[in-house]
Amino acid sequence: MTAIETADLTKEFGSLCAVDSLNLNIDGEIFGLLGPNGSGKTTTVLMLTTLIRQTRGSASVCGYDTLKEPDKVRGCLSYVPQDMAVDTNLTGRENMLIFARLYGIDNPKDKVDELLGVMDLSGRADDLAKTYSGGMRRRLELAEALVHEPEVIFLDEPTLGLDVSARKKIWQYIHNLNKKGMTIFVTTHYMDEAEKFCDRVGIIDNGKITALGSPAELKAGLMSDVITVRIEGEYHPVNKDGILYVGNSGDEYSYTSENGSEALPVLADALKISGNNVMAMSIHEPSLDDVFLQSVGKQEEEQGFEEWKYRLMLRRR
Ligand SMILES: Nc1ncnc2c1ncn2[C@@H]1O[C@H](COP(=O)(O)OP(=O)(O)O)[C@@H](O)[C@H]1O
Ligand SMILES: [Mg+2]
Secondary structure (H helix, E strand, O other), X not given: OOOEEEEEEEEEEOOEEEEEEEEEEEOOOEEEEEOOOOOOHHHHHHHHOOOOOOOEEXXXXXXXXXXXXXXXXXXXXXXXXXXXXXOOOOEHHXXXXXXXXXXXXXXXXXXXXXXXXXXXXXXXXXXXXXXXXXXXXXXXXXXXXXXOOOOEEEEEOOOOOOOHHHHHHHHHHHHHHHHOOOEEEEEEOOHHHHHHHOOEEEEEEOOEEEEEEOHHHXXXXXXXXXXXXEEEXXXXXXOEOOEEEEEEEOOEEEEEEOOHHHHHHHHHHHHXXXXXXXXXXXXXXXXXXXXXHHHHHHHHHXXXXXXXXXXXXXXXX
16 A cells, blocks of 8 residues: 555636646655745645645545545645644644544643654753744644654655754654654755755655655756856857757756866856857756756746647647
8 A cells, every 4th residue: 555646636716727747656755845935835735635625636645535535635644734833822732632632642641742752852842942943943833743653754844944053953753763664745945955865755846746766867868967056138049069958947957967177167168159148157066956046947938839839720720
């Protein structure tokens, strides 16, 4: 049985397709759904956790269909939403006890003690949650999510707004939970985090998965080096053997090549000859950011192709 499975899972809000034909198979791993704001991450999580119904397609969690057996689905998963869900006027322990009682846990006090320990909150358990740092509140929410020993955990942007060291710590806990056998579905728009901590990632843009695989597999789709060029003013494309255009993010244009230091002067010349105003150039190893740029670029090319086919069809009429 697969922990999370979707088939053509789709959600439309009026004319907006927020999630478009998602096909996923996730089991026993830390899976990261990656994408910019508004790309459809939260909508996906809401469908998988039975909180909203899809427009089309199907999804199952722990083998249970999200529409046909929502209670069973809810029984085997936990969901930590994007927005903080801790009552800050209660202590950490009180917050935990509410959850334990809601789930009807036997010996709630022992369970709460154990989980506060797992999340390193024992020392502050009897302080009001409003005195906690953002990272501690997140850890309290994680502890709450573990009360009924779920098989699958959904975390929506668990590190949003936290500082670097708190973010690292959260990922360490996520990793430990996964080692104990839990499947983790986590969304983030921090590509660097996903690259370090996820077994596999799906990159989502405008509701569509544009790349799916382990970070290493996805990066292997690019050549060994990436050259990033900052260009002021209008961009004029260039075409050079062995140097492939990846995509751009604002005024930074990326290319990939097997040998960055050889390609850099060649690219610099070509860009100048084409009339580009090059402000800076740098070489680095491919990252998931580059995979994202490339996958989005490909999608735009395909859309361009669709538009071209449509125009052709109009002309033939
Ligand atoms: N309840 C809703 N009604 C209408 N549009 C929505 C609703 N929820 C989300 N959207 C839209 O769906 C798209 C995806 O949103 P969301 O899943 O929240 O993105 P993300 O979590 O990746 O930032 C966005 O364009 C958002 O504005
Ligand atoms: Mg979101």
